[in-house]
Structure formats: structure tokens, C-alpha cells
Amino acid sequence: MSDSKQGDGPKKDHGVLYIGMDLGTSRTSVSASNGVRETVYSMVGYPKDVVSQKLLKKDVLFGKEALEKRLSLKLYKPLEKGVLKYSGDGSMDAEAKANLKAAQDLIGEAIRLAKPRKDELVYCVIGAPAEASVKNREAIIEAARAHVDSVMLCSEPFSVAYGLDWLEDVLVIDIGAGTTDLCRMHGTMPEEADQVMFDIAGDAVDAELSRRIEQTCPGAQFTIHMVKDIKERWGFVGEASERCMVDLPVDGKPTPFDLTEQIRSACSILVEPIVKGIHKLVASFDPEFQTRLKNRVLLAGGGSMVKGLDSAVEKAMKERLGSGKVIRIEEPIYGGANGALKIAHDMPADFWEQLR
Amino acid sequence: MASFKDTLKDAVRQLSFKTSLDSLKKKGVQQVSVLGLDRIISLIEAAVHRSLKSRLVGIEREAVADATKAEFLRLLRSNEDLQRQKSEVEEARERAEDEIDTLRRELTQNNQALQLKLEQDALALATRYEGENAEIAKKVAAVVAGLAQTPGATATTVEQRLMELVMDVVSGERQSAEEARRALHDREVDNLQRRIKKLNDNLAATEQRLQQVAALKDVEGGISSVYREVQGLATGDAQVGKKKELMGEIFKANLKLQKKDKPGA
Numbered sequence: 001m002s003d004s005k006q007g008d009g010p011k012k013d014h015g016v017l018y019i020g021m022d023l024g025t026s027r028t029s030v031s032a033s034n035g036v037r038e039t040v041y042s043m044v045g046y047p048k049d050v051v052s053q054k055l056l057k058k059d060v061l062f063g064k065e066a067l068e069k070r071l072s073l074k075l076y077k078p079l080e081k082g083v084l085k086y087s088g089d090g091s092m093d094a095e096a097k098a099n100l101k102a103a104q105d106l107i108g109e110a111i112r113l114a115k116p117r118k119d120e121l122v123y124c125v126i127g128a129p130a131e132a133s134v135k136n137r138e139a140i141i142e143a144a145r146a147h148v149d150s151v152m153l154c155s156e157p158f159s160v161a162y163g164l165d166w167l168e169d170v171l172v173i174d175i176g177a178g179t180t181d182l183c184r185m186h187g188t189m190p191e192e193a194d195q196v197m198f199d200i201a202g203d204a205v206d207a208e209l210s211r212r213i214e215q216t217c218p219g220a221q222f223t224i225h226m227v228k229d230i231k232e233r234w235g236f237v238g239e240a241s242e243r244c245m246v247d248l249p250v251d252g253k254p255t256p257f258d259l260t261e262q263i264r265s266a267c268s269i270l271v272e273p274i275v276k277g278i279h280k281l282v283a284s285f286d287p288e289f290q291t292r293l294k295n296r297v298l299l300a301g302g303g304s305m306v307k308g309l310d311s312a313v314e315k316a317m318k319e320r321l322g323s324g325k326v327i328r329i330e331e332p333i334y335g336g337a338n339g340a341l342k343i344a345h346d347m348p349a350d351f352w353e354q355l356r
Numbered sequence: 357m358a359s360f361k362d363t364l365k366d367a368v369r370q371l372s373f374k375t376s377l378d379s380l381k382k383k384g385v386q387q388v389s390v391l392g393l394d395r396i397i398s399l400i401e402a403a404v405h406r407s408l409k410s411r412l413v414g415i416e417r418e419a420v421a422d423a424t425k426a427e428f429l430r431l432l433r434s435n436e437d438l439q440r441q442k443s444e445v446e447e448a449r450e451r452a453e454d455e456i457d458t459l460r461r462e463l464t465q466n467n468q469a470l471q472l473k474l475e476q477d478a479l480a481l482a483t484r485y486e487g488e489n490a491e492i493a494k495k496v497a498a499v500v501a502g503l504a505q506t507p508g509a510t511a512t513t514v515e516q517r518l519m520e521l522v523m524d525v526v527s528g529e530r531q532s533a534e535e536a537r538r539a540l541h542d543r544e545v546d547n548l549q550r551r552i553k554k555l556n557d558n559l560a561a562t563e564q565r566l567q568q569v570a571a572l573k574d575v576e577g578g579i580s581s582v583y584r585e586v587q588g589l590a591t592g593d594a595q596v597g598k599k600k601e602l603m604g605e606i607f608k609a610n611l612k613l614q615k616k617d618k619p620g621a
Contacts, residue, residue: 017581034579117578123586137613152610167598187598189605343606346599349586351607355614 019114019124019148020341021107022156022334023140025079026177026202026302028106030114031337033345038113039333041066044102045073062109067225078103081178081199083129084136104143111147122148123352125340127156129181129197150352154343156336157183158190160300163339164329169289170296171281173274173313174336175303177202180270182277184285184293193284196277200269202303205231209259209266213248217257220248230259231306237267238308267306275316282321295325300335304328360425364397367432427582434580452566459562463555470548477541488526496522 018033029039045066047053052072066073078084078099085099107126116122124144128137137153144151157172161183168187173180182196210227213220226248234244240260247254278297282290294317299310310326317324329335380388404424408417496518503514589596589603 015581016583016586018583018587033581033583035582036579115579117580120578120581121586134613141614152606153613154606162602165595167595167602189602189609343603345587346589347603347607348588351603352586354607355610 015117015120017114017116017120017122018341018344019111019116019122020159020337020339020344021110021124021126021144022159022336022340023079023107023110023126023128024176024302024336025077025081025179027333028110029334029337030110031334031341032114032116033341034115036114037334037337038110040064040106040110040113042079042106043067043075043077044106044109045070045075046102048072048074060105062106074098076102078106079178083133083178084139100139103139104146107140107143108147111144116148121150123344123347124148124151125159125344125347126151126153127159127336127340128153129156129179150355152344152347152355154340155183155190155195157181157195157300158185159339159343160298160329160335161185161339163335163342164298166296166298169292170298171278171293172298172300173278173304175201175270175274175299175301177302180274180277180301180303182274182281184281186285186289194281196280198273198277200273202228202231205235205266205269205303205306208269209262212262212266213257213259216262217248217259219250220255220257221250222248231263231267234259234263235267235305236307237264237271237312240264241307267309268312270303270306270309271312271316274313275320278313278317278324279320291323294321294323297324297326299326299328300332302332304332360429361397361401363429363432364400365393368393368396431580449566452562456559456562456566459555459559463552463559466548466552466555470545470552473544473548481537488530492522492526 016033020031022029024042026042027039028042029037031037040063043063043066045061046059047056053059056069056072061069061073066075076099084103085096111122111124126140126144128140140153141151156176157174160174161167161170161172167185170185172183172185174183178201179197179199180201183190184194186194206224206227209231210222210224213222213227230244230246234246243258244260244263245256246259247256249255278294282294285293297313297317299313304310310328314324314326317326331338404421408421496515499518500515503509589599593599
């Protein structure tokens with residue numbers, strides 16, 4: 001917001017609102033310095049026609065509401081594997097353009113959810129995947145700038161570690177829906193060699209669980225959204241603390257199925273690539289600090305809520321690397337947003353000013 | 357400090373709700389545990405102090421405690437302001453809606469009055485014409501009857517002549533009377549139409565105002581940040597040097613991304 005523009009809007013002399021945002025494939029979460037913390041599914045829906053628009057009385061719907069009314073909507077999930085479905089070159093087709101608009105609307109909605117006052121300066125830090133392209137990052141910045149006074153991007157795993165004040169010799173594992181990101185922190189900004197990314201994450205677990213249910217539960221009817229709900233409710237690896245009895249419709253009649261084994265097997269696909277990634281980052285680290293790094297592994301992101309995952313990774317680390325200590329962060333959904341909020345808070349005033 | 361406690365008490369009171377013993381019994385509650393307001397306030401204060409004590413020492417703790425209390429009071433006031441503004445907007449909206457209802461009712465009544473007036477006028481006019489015609493015919497018949505007794509005059513001839521004469525006179529009078537009545541009638545209709553137009557204009561203006569009020573209500577006031585000014589790194593932070601460096605690197609990357617590092621940008 002330039003000086004010339006300042007006169008047009010409300011006078012901003014009331015205070016400073018910091019917003020930390022975690023822009024994820026499945027969920028977008030915000031934490032703000034007014035105490036607001038909100039999360040919304042990263043889904044955007046536009047009415048299919050005039051009739052739906054009249055019925056829904058809205059031009060655009062977000063999150064769960066969009067998912068519930070998806071039959072009347074053109075539904076977009078603007079992020080895939082952690083980045084915008086947007087190539088940024090001149091040749092992008094109508095679908096890519098629609099996804100870009102959906103992403104921009106989603107960022108706008110996330111900022112609105114933080115309930116900023118009109119008379120406050122709004123400074124926002126958005127945690128974006130390290131692999132996002134420059135065009136992708138520019139699109140995020142552009143979308144956010146329409147709603148805030150100044151905005152910065154930072155790497156998602158970095159913001160998780162910063163939020164917990166763990167800046168040295170720590171390995172962050174951020175399990176999202178589209179990707180799992182591993183990032184080694186050693187007191188400076190992580191570089192390419194400090195990061196490992198792969199696409200075995202929440203969505204891959206859903207696909208695997210869906211495949212296993214299809215194979216073992218004849219006649220069961222379900223959608224990928226139902227499978228996702230089942231995973232979020234029951235997801236575990238290792239020993240089952242209880243049987244996972246789930247009702248699925250068969251010929252329209254709810255029928256109970258024991259999905260314990262299917263859920264365990266589907267969630268277990270996360271463990272092997274994570275341990276491989278840890279192995280790679282530990283083995284290429286300064287040997288003097290390798291033990292310390294192995295004992296400071298942070299598990300974050302929505303996927304970290306799979307029960308027993310920390311123990312399973314720890315067990316595999318002990319087998320393969322001799323030792324390991326995995327700590328699941330307290331708030332997996334808000335870990336990235338809380339860290340981004342802390343970065344926003346600690347950023348000096350003149351840095352914010354220069355980006356306005 | 358007493359005023360802070362009182363304010364805290366008021367806040368707790370505002371957040372509480374009243375229920376009767378009967379309604380509790382209906383819900384199956386036999387016994388209730390009672391926790392006094394003073395005890396709740398003491399617990400809040402003790403919790404805040406304990407939390408501060410575990411993290412801060414001495415003067416700093418007192419300063420933070422005072423600042424927190426001041427901030428609490430400010431947020432409370434800010435909340436009260438927002439509540440007041442919300443009530444004002446709602447009152448304005450209700451007033452505008454009442455005004456619109458009144459105007460709509462007046463408009464309907466005036467339209468009905470105009471319609472009734474037009475119907476009554478048409479009926480009165482027809483009745484009057486019939487009466488006048490009958491009267492004239494009666495008079496003419498009387499004249500003809502008189503002439504019939506007069507020798508040398510044909511009754512039919514006389515009647516025709518009389519009728520022509522009378523009708524000619526009557527037509528003239530009728531025409532002038534008609535014009536006078538029409539002028540009067542037009543004035544009344546004109547008045548009513550002007551009044552209806554005015555009411556319509558008022559209605560449109562009020563509806564527009566209502567829309568503005570409604571739009572104003574949709575704009576949420578938002579929630580105040582806990583910070584009055586930009587914060588930055590605390591000098592007492594254990595990793596201040598490292599964090600400063602990291603902030604610098606994040607900033608540089610963003611400056612490059614947002615293309616503001618170019619000369620003259």
C-alpha cells in the first residue's frame with residue numbers, strides 16, 4: 001500500500017495486526033495477534049449457474065460449506081502437492097486461470113477469517129512450500145496484497161521450527177496433504193541441500209485406504225471425502241488401541257465394517273519414506289552434530305495426527321540410525337501459522353515498511 | 357486495583373446467565389456447587405500471577421501485570437464501544453424499517469382513497485344527469501299538455517319545437533357545469549397524484565438509506581490486535597542475534613521476490 005493510496009482508505013492509527021498463515025493443500029490456517037485462530041479447508045466453490053447462485057445466495061463458498069454444497073458448485077482445490085495449480089506462463093488454460101482465481105479468493109477468505117479491523121495496519125507472513133516456483137510465490141503475494149498492508153513469504157518447515165524457538169540442529173517433518181517436507185535447521189536459512197520433499201502424504205494415504213477398502217469390503221459405497229474423514233478419525237500405525245468399526249452404506253443401508261487393518265496399512269506408507277529422508281539429512285550433516293540432530297526431530301502438519309506415527313518413526317530410526325527422538329508438536333494444525341505469526345512479530349518495522 | 361477487580365466482576369457477570377431452580381430441577385439437577393464471584397476473580401488473578409511468576413521476575417513481572425490489566429481494560433472498553441455501535445446501527449435500521457412501513461401504509465391508503473373518489477364521482481355524475489333529464493321531460497310534457505288545449509296548434513309540432521328549445525338551453529348549461537366540475541375534479545386528482553409521487557420518492561430514499569445501514573452492518577468491526585505498534589525482536593531474547601540474521605534473510609528474499617530492490621522502486 002503506497003503513501004498515495006493511504007488517503008483513500010480508513011486512517012490506520014489504531015494498531016498493528018500480525019497474521020501468520022499456513023497455506024496448505026488440504027487446510028489453510030491463520031493465527032493472528034488479536035487472538036483469532038481459524039482453519040478452513042482449501043476448497044473454493046462457485047455456483048454452477050444462475051439457479052444455484054440464487055439458491056445459495058453467494059458468489060463464492062469456502063471450505064466445508066463448499067464441500068457440502070459441491071453438487072451445486074464448480075469446486076476447486078487450488079493447491080496440489082503443496083503448490084498452486086498454476087504454471088505462471090502465458091500458455092495457461094482456462095482451468096489454470098480458474099485455479100489461480102480460486103487461490104486468490106481462498107487467501108482473501110483466510111485473511112477475512114482473522115477479523116482485521118479497518119483502522120489497523122495488517123502485516124502478514126505466509127508459510128509456503130519451499131518448492132513453490134517464483135511465479136507461484138508471486139501469485140500468492142499478489143493475492144494477499146489486496147487484503148493486507150504488507151506481506152512476506154517464508155518456508156513452511158522453517159516457520160514451524162521458528163515458532164518453537166528451535167533454530168539449531170533440528171529436523172522438521174511437515175506432513176501435509178500433498179507433500180511431506182523434511183527440513184534441517186542449523187541456525188541459518190535452510191538451503192536446497194537441507195530439504196527433502198516427496199509426495200507420499202495425506203492424499204496418498206487416502207488413496208491407499210480407498211484402494212484397500214474397495215478390495216476388502218465388497219459392496220461398500222464411499223467417496224474420497226468419506227475416506228479422508230475415516231482417516232482423520234481413526235488414523236494410526238503400530239498397535240491398535242481399539243477396533244476401527246466404521247459404518248459404510250451397502251445398497252443404501254449403513255453396514256458396519258472393521259477397517260482396523262486397512263487403516264493401519266494405509267497410514268504405515270508414511271513411515272518408510274520419512275525414515276529414508278531423515279537418514280539422508282542426518283548422514284549428510286556435520287558428524288559432530290548428527291546425534292543432536294537425530295534427537296531433535298519435530299513432527300508437524302495434519303498428517304502428524306496419525307496416532308503412533310512418532311513412535312513408529314522413532315523405532316525405525318533406532319533400527320537404521322542407532323538412535324532417534326521424535327517429538328510431535330502440540331498443535332499440528334496451527335504449528336505453521338503460529339510460527340509465521342512469530343516471524344511477523346519479530347520482523348523489524350522498517351522491513352515491513354519497505355515492502356508496503 | 358479495586359476498579360480493575362470491579363471491572364473483572366462486571367465482565368464475569370456479563371458473561372454469566374441466569375436460570376431458575378425449577379428449570380434446573382426439570383433438567384434433573386438435584387444439587388449445585390456454588391462458586392462466589394470474589395473467589396472466581398481471585399482465581400483469575402492468582403492464575404495470572406502464577407503464570408507471570410513462573411516466567412518473569414521482580415519489576416518486569418509487575419510491569420507486565422500492569423500492562424496486561426491496562427490492555428484488558430482497553431479491550432473491554434473497545435468491546436463496549438463495538439456493542440454500542442452495533443446497537444446504534446440496529447436501532448437506525450429498525451427506525452428506517454418502521455418509517456418504510458408507515459410510508460407504505462400511507463401510500464396504500466391514499467391509492468385506495470383516490471380510487472374510491474373516482475368511483476363515487478362517476479356514480480354521482482350519472483345519477484345527476486338522469487334526474488335532470490327526467491325533470492326537463494316532465495316540464496316539457498306539462499307545457500305540451502297546455503298547448504294541446506289551445507286550438508290551431510298541432511301538438512306534435514309544438515312538442516318538437518319545445519324540446520329542441522329546451523334541450524339546446526340545457527346542453528349549454530350542462531356543458532358549462534361539466535367544465536366547472538371537471539376543473540374541480542382535476543385539482544383533487546392532481547393533489548392526490550402529487551402526494552403519491554412525494555410518498556414514492558420518500559419511500560425510495562428511505563429504502564436506499566436502509567440498504568446503506570444494512571451494508572454498514574455487514575461490515576464487521578473486526579477484533580483489535582493486542583499491539584499498538586510494530587514490535588520487532590525483543591532485545592532480551594536469548595537468540596536475538598541469530599534471529600536478527602534470519603529476519604534479514606527472509607526480508608531480502610521477499611524484497612527480491614516483490615521486485616523492490618531495483619533502483620528507484
